[in-house]
Amino acid sequence: MSSIPPGSEERATCASHPHLGAVFTCERCGCFGCESCRTHSSSNLCQPCALRVAPAVTLTAGELLQDSFSLLSRNLSGVGLLLAGSLASSVLSAAFVQLFLYEPARSGLVLVLLSACLSSFVTAVFLSWTAQNLLPRSGLTLRSSLQVGLIRFLPLLLMSLLFGITVVSGTLCFILPGLYFVVCLSLAPALVVIEGYGPLESLQHSYRLTRGHRLTLFVVFAVMFLLQVGLALAGQLVLGFLPSLGAPSWLSVELFFPLWQALGSALFYGAVVLAWMRITGRVPARD
Structure with missing residues (x-):
């Protein structure tokens, strides 16, 4: 070597x-x-x-889905990070309710900015933590992942803004272009956080990397989306019966939705990290 x-x-x-x-x-x-x-x-x-x-890299939907669910069960610490971020966002929203009553315009803007920054920070930490858990010789520490989150959350936030503008613009053109851009640009979060690309550069590089794999990624993300919808509906049905059993009314809002959101984010971003690794030739560390 x-x-x-x-x-x-x-x-x-x-x-x-x-x-x-x-x-x-x-x-x-x-x-x-x-x-x-x-x-x-x-x-x-x-x-x-x-x-x-x-x-040429062969990426199959079945293998990527299987590995994503397997990673979800092995990365409970990462799920915990996302759950903590979801709960913190809920607490943050509740704290600004009172302020909103007095200064609605200012408090609304502050809440949006803080929530966006918190979400980007937690996502960056999760991506770094997950990737370093999978890569051999990573020298993983929680402190290093937190440092990556502090350094990369702003570029990730800017990339997410550009991503959202692109997808919304495509969706307005008969929906299908929006779905196309979701798939083409899906690797951008990993490129921003793990490889250090800039916001626009990550989107451009993701568009190139996903060539030849877009149908596979579309199937994977579609299955995950349908699963999330099914879990949400099932959870709502279950929670509808809880009050009759004496369960507290805050359970659905304060616990179920943050947990549902954390699991969905962990599954999606785990698939993004795995797809990025497969396409770029990285090999996961053996358990």
Whole structure:
């Protein structure tokens, strides 16, 4: 395997991420790379070179769905992070109810901004935590994932805004273009948080990476969406009977919906991380 020339470790930095130190040299192009730029299926190649020389990736809906559900059961700590974020958003909304009564315009804007920032931070932490759990030699710590969340939540928020504008614009054009953009741009969150791409750059790169895999991703996301709708309806039916059994009325609003939202987000973003890994040639760490 090619390595960094002796004596240059301290001054060598990654060509794609200058703020990170280089840990290997690509044998094809000679560029320095950090650990996130390494192709773990061929550890002496950087990601761009691996995409040029690697055989075509086969991504099947069945395998991706199976692995996503398996990851959900093995990543309960990540689900807990998303649940904590959902509960915090509920508490935040309740706290601004009183303020809204006095200054509705200002409080509404503040609530939207805080909720968006909190959601982006929690999502960034979850993506970082999940990816590092799956990648070998990651040196995972919760502190490092929290640091990634603090650094990357703003680019993720800006990317989400651009993503939303694109999808809404496509949806207004007879709905199907909106669904098309959802699939094409679905890998952007992983690219922003894990690979450090900018908001617009991540969307452009996701559009390129998903070529040849869009039908598979559409089937996966459609199944997840239908499952979420079914769980929501079933949960509503169950919760409708709880008051007659003496259960507290706050159970549905304060617990069920945050948990339902956390499970749905964990399943979706887990699939995004797995699809990103498969398409870019990364190999999950063995249990």
